[in-house]
Amino acid sequence: MLRFSLGSIVTLAALAAVSGGLVWAVSSTGAVRGPVEHEIRVVARSYAFEPPVIRARRGDSLRLRFASTDVVHGFYLEGHDLDVTIPPLSRRALVTRGGRTEAAEEVALVLERSGKFRFRCSKTCGAMHPFMQGELIVGPNRLLLASTILSGALLVIGLAWAFIAPERKGPR
Amino acid sequence: MSAHPATDRASRGLDLLTRFPRLRWLVRRRWFPLALALPLLVLAVLLSAGALVGTPVGSRSGLVVGVWILWWFLLIAVLLPFGARAWCGVCPVPVIGDWVQRRRLTSVADEDPRVAKGAPGKLVGRNRYFGLAWRWPRALSNLWLQNLGFMLLATFSVVLLTSPLASAVAVLGMVLAATGIAWTFRQRTFCRFLCPVGGFLGLYSMSSTLAVRSRDESVCAGCRDKSCLAGSAGGWGCPWLQYPSRLDRNNACGFCLECVKSCPHGNMTVFLRRPFAERHLLGWDEAFKAYLMVALAIAYSVTYLGPWGELKAAANIGEASDWRAFGLYATGLWALALGVVPGAFVAAAWSGRRLARARVGLRDAALASASALVPFGLLVWIAFSVPLILANGSYVLSAMSDPFGWGWDLFGGADVPWSPLRPHWTPWLQAGFVLVGQGAGLRSGWLTLRDLVGDRRGAAIAFAPSALLVTVIAHLLLLLYAG
Numbered sequence: 001m002l003r004f005s006l007g008s009i010v011t012l013a014a015l016a017a018v019s020g021g022l023v024w025a026v027s028s029t030g031a032v033r034g035p036v037e038h039e040i041r042v043v044a045r046s047y048a049f050e051p052p053v054i055r056a057r058r059g060d061s062l063r064l065r066f067a068s069t070d071v072v073h074g075f076y077l078e079g080h081d082l083d084v085t086i087p088p089l090s091r092r093a094l095v096t097r098g099g100r101t102e103a104a105e106e107v108a109l110v111l112e113r114s115g116k117f118r119f120r121c122s123k124t125c126g127a128m129h130p131f132m133q134g135e136l137i138v139g140p141n142r143l144l145l146a147s148t149i150l151s152g153a154l155l156v157i158g159l160a161w162a163f164i165a166p167e168r169k170g171p172r
Numbered sequence: 173m174s175a176h177p178a179t180d181r182a183s184r185g186l187d188l189l190t191r192f193p194r195l196r197w198l199v200r201r202r203w204f205p206l207a208l209a210l211p212l213l214v215l216a217v218l219l220s221a222g223a224l225v226g227t228p229v230g231s232r233s234g235l236v237v238g239v240w241i242l243w244w245f246l247l248i249a250v251l252l253p254f255g256a257r258a259w260c261g262v263c264p265v266p267v268i269g270d271w272v273q274r275r276r277l278t279s280v281a282d283e284d285p286r287v288a289k290g291a292p293g294k295l296v297g298r299n300r301y302f303g304l305a306w307r308w309p310r311a312l313s314n315l316w317l318q319n320l321g322f323m324l325l326a327t328f329s330v331v332l333l334t335s336p337l338a339s340a341v342a343v344l345g346m347v348l349a350a351t352g353i354a355w356t357f358r359q360r361t362f363c364r365f366l367c368p369v370g371g372f373l374g375l376y377s378m379s380s381t382l383a384v385r386s387r388d389e390s391v392c393a394g395c396r397d398k399s400c401l402a403g404s405a406g407g408w409g410c411p412w413l414q415y416p417s418r419l420d421r422n423n424a425c426g427f428c429l430e431c432v433k434s435c436p437h438g439n440m441t442v443f444l445r446r447p448f449a450e451r452h453l454l455g456w457d458e459a460f461k462a463y464l465m466v467a468l469a470i471a472y473s474v475t476y477l478g479p480w481g482e483l484k485a486a487a488n489i490g491e492a493s494d495w496r497a498f499g500l501y502a503t504g505l506w507a508l509a510l511g512v513v514p515g516a517f518v519a520a521a522w523s524g525r526r527l528a529r530a531r532v533g534l535r536d537a538a539l540a541s542a543s544a545l546v547p548f549g550l551l552v553w554i555a556f557s558v559p560l561i562l563a564n565g566s567y568v569l570s571a572m573s574d575p576f577g578w579g580w581d582l583f584g585g586a587d588v589p590w591s592p593l594r595p596h597w598t599p600w601l602q603a604g605f606v607l608v609g610q611g612a613g614l615r616s617g618w619l620t621l622r623d624l625v626g627d628r629r630g631a632a633i634a635f636a637p638s639a640l641l642v643t644v645i646a647h648l649l650l651l652l653y654a655g
Contacts, residue, residue, distance in 0.1 A: 047488075048481020079596030116599045116654055120563060122590055127334035127491045130231055130564050134479045137655070144655040147603040148647060151610055155643040158614045162632035 044073035049134035074122030185445030213264030223336035227577025233336035234575020256380035261427035269354025297402030303355035315457035318371030331490035378450035392417035407434030462545040467509035520637035528634035541638035544617030551609025602653035
């Protein structure tokens with residue numbers, strides 16, 4: 001039932017190609033520095049992590065230490081097979097990776113994939129537990145760049161097309 | 173019936189009841205869709221009663237998880253886009269009220285008004301109703317009360333979403349209110365004008381791929397009985413206070429399918445059509461529904477999906493009891509939903525009208541521009557709901573296995589640990605939904621303004637400020653979801 005004209009398909013394809021190229025070009029320009037190691041102490045409390053956002057670049061590594069200021073919390077990192085149980089008032093956490101669980105004071109992680117990964121509390125800690133989360137943003141964030149360019153292009157091309165294309169004859 | 177084409181591509185889409193005779197058989201049964209609504213009512217009452225005395229932990233409660241994860245996701249991402257107000261057809265909330273009005277479950281009280289006098293109850297058309305059967309005041313026959321109700325629920329959403337007790341009170345309160353209104357006022361007055369969920373279901377059902385319509389308007393024009401309105405032996409007159417043969421928009425059609433049953437000519441049917449087919453908003457109440465739904469989607473995305481603990485604490489009045497912080501949060505929410513977003517869009521419509529030098533009123537221009545927010549808002553709400561099911565979907569199995577937290581294991585999943593389902597797909601899916609919504613919204617807004625202004629260039633200029641505003645909101649959401 002949806003009908004697409006050849007012109008609209010070509011426009012969309014061109015839009016996608018141009019966006020992809022732009023994203024690649026822009027996101028590659030900042031990737032000249034070498035990998036960096038970030039030492040971060042993640043403090044969990046109901047219902048937030050401190051720091052709430054961790055920023056790094058692909059190839060960087062993280063050394064994470066954990067602490068909880070109130071009850072038992074969890075630290076589940078999306079897309080990284082990492083789930084940490086953080087007991088209150090303890091320097092050692094229970095780290096589950098690759099199906100194995102062991103007590104540790106520190107978790108090392110090499111960031112091999114770029115993008116946005118939320119970390120969530122994985123241990124029921126109270127009413128707002130399902131919404132307790134933070135963000136690991138690994139640059140270059142091509143998804144954000146591509147979607148932002150596409151969004152802008154939708155506006156510009158849409159209005160331009162509406163303005164330039166000839167008036168359709170016949171009843172609407 | 174077979175004389176009518178099954179497909180009318182030029183206008184209404186594919187006639188599903190002609191194309192699929194078994195579906196036609198099903199929807200013409202008197203027990204359909206009650207056969208779905210009744211078990212849902214039993215389930216809702218059981219889960220609510222259990223929530224009153226069971227576990228206080230939201231993520232372990234069958235009611236909280238069943239309603240706010242499973243039902244919400246199915247409603248916003250599946251039923252609404254592909255089934256219009258099909259949920260309203262099977263909703264358990266008005267079932268008891270229907271019985272109070274009709275005093276029968278499946279059969280129809282069909283009487284000839286010329287001879288049926290003196291019997292108890294009140295005749296409306298050819299149907300006898302019990303209770304007071306008052307007419308709903310004309311001044312309130314709009315979405316304003318639903319807008320207000322939804323804002324109130326939205327303000328206390330954290331309590332609703334996390335507390336089994338609050339969810340039970342809300343569900344049982346809705347059933348009680350619907351029953352009381354059904355005894356006092358005619359037909360589905362509660363669903364039409366009071367149900368806080370019904371307001372946005374009506375708005376977003378405009379974008380849906382399903383629609384109940386007449387198959388052939390000339391058959392309706394020649395019909396003397398008007399059974400779809402007055403009722404017949406086959407079905408009740410439209411409970412949604414509509415004139416089904418003249419339906420041309422989905423907003424107030426509750427998919428009860430009574431008109432399909434009552435029409436003696438078999439002329440009412442269900443069409444499958446392209447998405448985002450309806451565009452025109454008819455009043456400020458609808459426009460404000462569109463504004464506040466987009467505003468709430470932004471506010472919820474920041475509050476629930478963002479990393480800012482202070483905001484969550486401020487919204488969490490049920491646990492934190494910090495009324496000052498909650499007051500600030502609530503004020504911000506209401507200001508955004510009823511002031512900032514509507515004000516920005518009305519200003520955009522005003523400036524677009526000036527830029528295009530269009531001879532149209534501000535109200536018409538604003539309503540036309542707001543039509544962009546129907547597909548955009550629906551897709552943004554779907555984007556917001558994606559992580560609810562991907563990250564927290566596993567709670568459904570565990571909570572349904574032990575819905576009251578009493579140590580049961582009904583489905584063998586009570587001890588299944590929290591296990592997200594591909595949560596790292598979330599930003600990609602969310603970005604996709606936002607972009608599709610933006611594209612559909614821009615198209616819808618421009619086409620509606622083209623209908624109003626009369627030429628495509630004038631419409632493009634008049635719509636440009638609103639289109640820019642939609643794009644800015646899309647960028648904000650992309651930053652939040654993917655940035």
